[in-house]
Amino acid sequence: MLEQINSPDDLKKLKNNEIKILAEDIRRFLVDSVSKTGGHLASNLGVVELTLALHTVFNTLEDKIVWDVGHQSYVHKILTDRKPQFHTIRQYKGISGFPKRYESPHDHFDTGHSSTSISAALGLASARDLNKDKYAVVAVIGDGALTGGMAFEALNHAGQSKKNLIVILNDNEMSISENVGGLSNYLNKIRTNTVYSKVKGDVENLITSIPAIGKTVIKTAGKAKDCIKYLFVPGALFEELGFKYIGPIDGHNYSEICKVLKSCKNIPGPILLHVMTQKGKGYALAEKFPDKFHGVNPFKIETGKPISSNKNITYSEVAGNTLVACAEKDKRVVAITAAMPGGTGLSPFAKRFPERFFDVGIAEQHAVTFAAGMAVSGYKPCFAVYSTFLQRAYDQVVHDVCLQNLPVIFLIDRAGLVGNDGETHHGSFDISFLSPVPNLTIMSPKNGWELEKMIEFAMQHHGPVAIRYPRGSAITMENSIKNPIALGKSEILYEGGNDAFIIAVGHMNAYALKICEELKEKSIGSTLCNFRFIKPMDETMLIKQVKNHKKVYVIEDNAKIGGVGSQIQALLNNYRILKEVNTIGLPDAFIEHGDVNTLYQLYGLSIEEIVNRITEDFASKNFKNIRIR
Numbered sequence: 001m002l003e004q005i006n007s008p009d010d011l012k013k014l015k016n017n018e019i020k021i022l023a024e025d026i027r028r029f030l031v032d033s034v035s036k037t038g039g040h041l042a043s044n045l046g047v048v049e050l051t052l053a054l055h056t057v058f059n060t061l062e063d064k065i066v067w068d069v070g071h072q073s074y075v076h077k078i079l080t081d082r083k084p085q086f087h088t089i090r091q092y093k094g095i096s097g098f099p100k101r102y103e104s105p106h107d108h109f110d111t112g113h114s115s116t117s118i119s120a121a122l123g124l125a126s127a128r129d130l131n132k133d134k135y136a137v138v139a140v141i142g143d144g145a146l147t148g149g150m151a152f153e154a155l156n157h158a159g160q161s162k163k164n165l166i167v168i169l170n171d172n173e174m175s176i177s178e179n180v181g182g183l184s185n186y187l188n189k190i191r192t193n194t195v196y197s198k199v200k201g202d203v204e205n206l207i208t209s210i211p212a213i214g215k216t217v218i219k220t221a222g223k224a225k226d227c228i229k230y231l232f233v234p235g236a237l238f239e240e241l242g243f244k245y246i247g248p249i250d251g252h253n254y255s256e257i258c259k260v261l262k263s264c265k266n267i268p269g270p271i272l273l274h275v276m277t278q279k280g281k282g283y284a285l286a287e288k289f290p291d292k293f294h295g296v297n298p299f300k301i302e303t304g305k306p307i308s309s310n311k312n313i314t315y316s317e318v319a320g321n322t323l324v325a326c327a328e329k330d331k332r333v334v335a336i337t338a339a340m341p342g343g344t345g346l347s348p349f350a351k352r353f354p355e356r357f358f359d360v361g362i363a364e365q366h367a368v369t370f371a372a373g374m375a376v377s378g379y380k381p382c383f384a385v386y387s388t389f390l391q392r393a394y395d396q397v398v399h400d401v402c403l404q405n406l407p408v409i410f411l412i413d414r415a416g417l418v419g420n421d422g423e424t425h426h427g428s429f430d431i432s433f434l435s436p437v438p439n440l441t442i443m444s445p446k447n448g449w450e451l452e453k454m455i456e457f458a459m460q461h462h463g464p465v466a467i468r469y470p471r472g473s474a475i476t477m478e479n480s481i482k483n484p485i486a487l488g489k490s491e492i493l494y495e496g497g498n499d500a501f502i503i504a505v506g507h508m509n510a511y512a513l514k515i516c517e518e519l520k521e522k523s524i525g526s527t528l529c530n531f532r533f534i535k536p537m538d539e540t541m542l543i544k545q546v547k548n549h550k551k552v553y554v555i556e557d558n559a560k561i562g563g564v565g566s567q568i569q570a571l572l573n574n575y576r577i578l579k580e581v582n583t584i585g586l587p588d589a590f591i592e593h594g595d596v597n598t599l600y601q602l603y604g605l606s607i608e609e610i611v612n613r614i615t616e617d618f619a620s621k622n623f624k625n626i627r628i629r
């Protein structure tokens with residue numbers, strides 16, 4: 001059936017039983033395709049009927065759907081002309097795993113970070129009204145994404161705005177892990193109460209339908225009506241904010257969703273349509289383990305096991321295990337996540353110390369200020385967070401933690417390039433945005449061992465500490481020099497001559513060591529400095545080594561603007577040391593998706609590219625050894 005669908009218009013020709021077959025085909029296609037490419041599977045399996053219904057009722061060339069996070073937009077992509085390219089999803093030069101306006105006229109807003117959809121949709125609806133246009137605007141937001149502060153801010157605004165706007169709450173009772181918090185409990189009450197699910201009218205209808213209360217209640221007890229409304233009317237919370245709440249409805253019943261969506265089109269004002277779906281639907285393993293199949297590497301369909309299994313410990317696991325060890329020794333250690341216990345390696349901590357573990361939902365801003373509150377009270381909070389999501393909480397880092405010099409530890413996972421998730425998810429900016437913040441100590445480990453030692457160091461430090469490390473396996477360096485971590489001190493990893501002074505940040509040291517060896521073969525002598533502390537910098541070492549070398553190189557997986565290279569250049573300028581610092585880092589651009597090695601090659605960060613660049617510099621006839629004062 002899927003072969004017959006070349007555009008959303010083709011859906012309108014299908015009968016109900018054909019839609020059922022189509023839904024099955026789409027699920028098969030998704031499992032087959034994602035098992036080869038990797039990607040977000042379970043969320044997409046859950047929204048097949050919902051997406052089919054949306055494309056039946058709306059015309060997405062005009063009507064605007066905003067997919068929150070956007071990881072569940074695969075079915076939408078398949079239905080909107082991207083089926084032929086679907087095998088390229090998340091691969092370099094392939095289609096993105098998230099909605100992209102550049103990719104299709106059916107995509108109306110780019111997403112990747114959670115909880116933005118209602119704000120964006122309200123913006124679209126407000127612009128539509130100013131322009132006197134007529135299109136519909138729909139935000140599709142998950143129950144996890146609804147826990148994000150922005151979603152509440154937008155509901156608050158949208159409810160009062162009275163704009164025609166449909167918010168579809170796709171409730172599958174899961175974030176990546178189990179959803180958490182009071183709102184999740186509230187949705188659960190709506191779902192599980194049979195009165196709620198049977199009665200979809202307004203409060204009068206509801207009350208008259210309960211014989212024990214009856215019509216007299218309505219006549220005689222206006223105030224009581226409000227109380228009863230809170231008890232019985234599903235979605236009263238949303239109603240009070242100014243939304244018309246509809247639901248909950250079965251998100252796998254295509255014709256019911258179509259019917260409700262059609263009537264939503266004719267109801268004025270903001271509507272919240274509560275749709276219940278099952279994450280992973282149709283693929284037994286994903287139904288059983290929706291968290292494991294949220295985002296997957298290529299896997300075998302029969303077993304669900306990854307095709308290439310990498311047994312090496314990841315940086316996230318090192319961080320999580322180290323926190324457990326620290327917490328065993330010190331009762332003040334607490335761990336915080338914003339809905340990413342698995343990804344950040346905190347699951348063992350959650351299991352071992354449930355009372356000292358806090359999953360705050362997708363609420364990075366809250367997580368940081370919550371950590372500040374605990375720190376003020378004598379605890380040692382560790383917030384493990386992906387670099388890209390910490391962007392959300394910048395003001396909280398500055399205003400609530402660093403201004404008060406509180407001993408909060410930021411374990412910044414997924415720093416640098418993350419690969420296939422692409423531009424919304426790379427951790428390209430954390431050095432640039434954290435470095436100017438007073439009181440903050442910033443470190444980056446060269447390998448797993450050093451991450452462990454840095455966390456132990458941070459536990460003893462008085463003041464906020466950020467430790468940034470990349471996605472994936474922790475490097476184990478043979479013969480690594482295990483100097484203890486000392487505040488503001490870097491480590492010389494290689495001494496082989498005075499031509500190039502190479503400063504490497506974090507895991508780039510592994511590359512840099514090989515680079516030094518290759519340069520040696522080309523008769524270029526070098527020294528390698530593992531720049532453990534991005535802040536405070538090891539100024540004494542820097543000045544000494546810079547003066548002793550002909551050229552200076554900084555290798556970092558952060559934006560060059562505001563990165564370590566630019567900071568070292570500024571430092572040398574301050575000391576009137578006239579030396580050019582050559583930074584090998586990320587350009588002033590949003591980096592596309594693709595595997596990390598391809599991207600390193602593309603942006604000059606691969607070993608080969610760096611060796612070539614340094615070799616060319618030293619071969620250049622124009623090369624002058626600038627004398628240093």
Ligand SMILES: Cc1ncc(C[n+]2csc(CCOP(=O)(O)OP(=O)(O)O)c2C)c(N)n1
Nearest residue numbers: 043112113114142143144145174175176339
């Ligand atoms: C600001 C931010 N924090 C964390 C994430 C990581 N993340 C992506 S999807 C997701 C769970 C979303 O749950 P839900 O909205 O219910 O969607 P579902 O996958 O269940 O359909 C999380 C935590 C993110 N994308 N953005």
Ligand SMILES: CC(=O)[C@@H](O)[C@H](O)COP(=O)(O)O
Nearest residue numbers: 069071112295343418421471
């Ligand atoms: C959509 C989203 O934001 C997450 O699912 C993210 O893709 C997880 O990334 P990792 O695979 O690096 O944990």
Ligand SMILES: [Mg+2]
Nearest residue numbers: 142143144174
């Ligand atoms: Mg969910």
